[in-house]
Amino acid sequence: MDSAIIRNEIYRIVRKIPRGSVLSYGDIGRIVGTGPRQVAAAMRACPAGLPWHRVVGAGGTIRTPGEYAWIQRERLIAEGIRFRGRGFSYDLYRWKTGKYPH
């Protein structure tokens, strides 16, 4: 199935995000050619060892439900991301090294 391949692509990209950087659901979706919700759906399975905390909502917001939101925030802060208010500056911490297809 295509969807399984896309899921693997998503996981591969998330694994590539370097420490201290983040990527949004929408951007990841744009890279692999699918939508933001599909990225979220893939993250629901969350394989062990995956740096899921580096995947955030558009504009640098935490969209993770429940207590994981707190864990994610702590981990991001531990990687050097400074929060301002609810979220942080996505432009500042976005993983820029990965070139997006266009």
Next chain:
DNA sequence: AACATGACCTCTC
């Protein structure tokens, strides 16, 4: 096969 759901995004008002 139809239907509901969702760790989203963008545009309105």
Next chain:
DNA sequence: TGAGAGGCCATGT
């Protein structure tokens, strides 16, 4: 600044 609507499409029932 915040709430609502619509679009999106893989997943699970």
